[in-house]
Amino acid sequence: MTGIITRRNFLRGSAVVGSGLILAGCDQFDFLGQRDNGVRKVLEQANVLTYQAQRHWIGAQTLAREYSASEIRQGQRPNGSTNPTTPEYLALQAGNFSTYKLTVKGMVDREVSLTLDQLRNMPARSQITRHDCVEGWSCIAKWTGTQLGPVLDMAGVKPGARFCVYHCYDNIQRTLAGDILYYTSSDLIDAYHPQTILSYGLNDQVLPVSNGAPIRLRIERALGYKQPKFLHTIELVDDLSQFGLGHGGYWEDTGYDWYGGI
Ligand SMILES: Nc1nc2c(c(=O)[nH]1)N[C@H]1C(S)=C(S)[C@@H](COP(=O)(O)O)O[C@H]1N2
Ligand SMILES: [Mo]
Numbered sequence: 054m055t056g057i058i059t060r061r062n063f064l065r066g067s068a069v070v071g072s073g074l075i076l077a078g079c080d081q082f083d084f085l086g087q088r089d090n091g092v093r094k095v096l097e098q099a100n101v102l103t104y105q106a107q108r109h110w111i112g113a114q115t116l117a118r119e120y121s122a123s124e125i126r127q128g129q130r131p132n133g134s135t136n137p138t139t140p141e142y143l144a145l146q147a148g149n150f151s152t153y154k155l156t157v158k159g160m161v162d163r164e165v166s167l168t169l170d171q172l173r174n175m176p177a178r179s180q181i182t183r184h185d186c187v188e189g190w191s192c193i194a195k196w197t198g199t200q201l202g203p204v205l206d207m208a209g210v211k212p213g214a215r216f217c218v219y220h221c222y223d224n225i226q227r228t229l230a231g232d233i234l235y236y237t238s239s240d241l242i243d244a245y246h247p248q249t250i251l252s253y254g255l256n257d258q259v260l261p262v263s264n265g266a267p268i269r270l271r272i273e274r275a276l277g278y279k280q281p282k283f284l285h286t287i288e289l290v291d292d293l294s295q296f297g298l299g300h301g302g303y304w305e306d307t308g309y310d311w312y313g314g315i
Pocket of ligand 1 (some may be wrong): 186223264277278
């Protein structure tokens, strides 16, 4: 866990100022967004304990509950970025994602890039699960995709790797210092979990842009912000401190807990 709570002053100025801008009017978030805040440190220690307790008591490979089709009551509510405007994404979208590639890099034996067709030709899995957002809403939806584990195996994860960092196309936040692109991360237990899929289908349709086209990861035992949309690169690392503010994700950098387990 040291990698998760290690801090670095990397990007500190720009992103902390930025989070203050976006969350203006919400004192509690502003407050927790300050990395040297004492209350935040206590909360982070509690998060480490929660993470360890979940792994210990619930187990590494326990499945998230799956539902039946009749329990899907509405479409998956789009949230966060719903229409990325970065030039890279707009170019992909203009070509109907025909030039899209998912890249696996970092602590791997060989970097791998897969097209949408290659991903769709791998064994598919569908699962009807409940997405819980910290904002207080949930949606039951059917997700179709291919398991992340075998894709990681194609690249060959090096023994020292501990985390996957998920890099996304969308600029979730624009600051004076430039755009902040969405990212999050997981440990390898969640990455290799059987329900962790690179999804390209939602409720029997092609995954729409608003829900993360062309590929969005599902990590079913975690909260909404741990489900990266518009995913383009998965980076295997042994330390999260070099990304963003060092807490392992865009929302994590503002004070949300890293594990985000349900
Ligand atoms: N790239 C990216 N992924 C993201 C987000 C985002 O803004 N950008 N928002 C997160 C949050 S907070 C939630 S609740 C879900 C929303 O997913 P949905 O739009 O498919 O409902 O995506 C998560 N993944
Ligand atoms: Mo969310």
